Amino acid sequence: MSGGGTGLTAERKAALESWLAGQAGARAVTVTDEGRLSGGAISLNLAVTLEIDGGRLDGRHACVLRTGSASGVSASLGKVQEAAVLGAVFATGATVPEPLFVGSDPAMLGAPFYIMRRAAGIAAGFRIVKSDAPQRDLARELGRQLGLIHRVRPGTPGLEFLPLPEPTAARQAAHDFRQWAGRYAVTDPVLTYGLRWLERNAPPSGDLVLCHRDYRTGNYMVEDGRLSAIIDWEFAGWSDPMEDLGWFCAACWRFGRNDREAGGIADRDDFYAGYEETAGRRVDPHAVAYWEAAACMRWAVIAIQQANRHISGTEPSLELALTGRMLPEIELDLLLHLDAVAARGGFV
Amino acid sequence: MINDDPKAGDLVAIALRSFRESILPVIPADQRFTALMIANALGVAERELAAGGKGEAGLADAVGKLINAKGDLRALLPRLCTDIDVGRLDAPERQAALRAVLMDITRARLAVSNPKRLAAETSRSETQKFETPGSGR
Incomplete structure (x- = not known):
């Protein structure tokens, strides 16, 4: 599967091998291209094996080479920045792939990239949620992991490029969604209503932590029922910690298992309990409910942007085109959620 | 243009039916996701053309x-x-x-x-x- 526009050409492979040898202080590095990995509408993930002869990483390493695609969405980080985030999270002891090499020079492979260790297991959401009994241990572990991730705070060296939300995380999010929605914000009444609701109900500023911002079933890997890696860090940024909990529990990420509100795998209780074990803060269910509405909205505007990559002609793609037609189901989830919170009270 | 028949909606519908009946069953596994997306896209187009603003x-x-x-x-x-x-x-x-x-x-x-x-x-x-x-x- 090398070549064909998705893998490494012979020329790029040779350039990469020589650069890696320099980076690793090795006599030689051989890269075996094992083909494109599934998933990742925004990034390209290539399975590679590195044979490193000498130096600090002497030996054979199963890795993923991750690079950007032709056009991204507004919220996504560049690959060099994403690698820096991953490095900071790896340092907390969270179960994430270790970044090994960061290539900032776009000339080498056509775009900046990084290479991380490859985790084993499956990520596909519809496969993860397939189990007769709820996966309570997995939900609890995912809560614990999120608590660890949220220990990364503003001021962490190497993450200065991440902008701080202004004036609060919620108001920044609502502002961003309005920008990203473009003309849809004033022509699609469900989105207009969602934006209005988010602006009127925005919680005051609280803790700011490193949020993954795509922490959900489908973005972690599981091997034999156990968590093996949390992946897809391209949307990370400083925000309200409850944003990640709301995203994880939002109706759009349950893969048809609406009865298991924590990511389609278990009840919220296990996920919340795991979070409180490591995060050093309590879960605020009211704030999570706010961020679940924000989650539907965020997914809606990302879907609009994905579709626009196709519609604008920059990246003709059937998958991106169909993502645009997911808007009605995302908006249905938003309306059902706003109906439910209106019935419970507490929001205006 | 002259009103040629069958109309777009009819063409999309029969194209989708032929695709589902004759092509989808023999698609290799590594092309199946794309094939299902094609069927999905044609289905959306068929329903949109059939609805034609009704409702x-x-x-x-x-x-x-x-x-x-x-x-x-x-x-x-x-x-x-x-x-x-x-x-x-x-x-x-x-x-x-x-x-x-x-x-x-x-x-x-x-x-x-x-x-x-x-x-x-x-x-x-x-x-x-x-x-x-x-x-x-």
């Missing part, structure tokens, strides 16, 4: 009542957006009425983009009504 008059009526205006749906939706934006529908009972209209619009769009999800939602909300009469949700 829009009823939705326009509902939107018109909500914002006290007249017109077709295309003209009314941006006005609805403006009313929402400036806060004319902020009061709780107005929001509830708004959500009901938005739900009808969304269900009509879902009938084109994802009728399976619409059917699941319809049966879920009917079960809920049956189990908890009068409670709304």
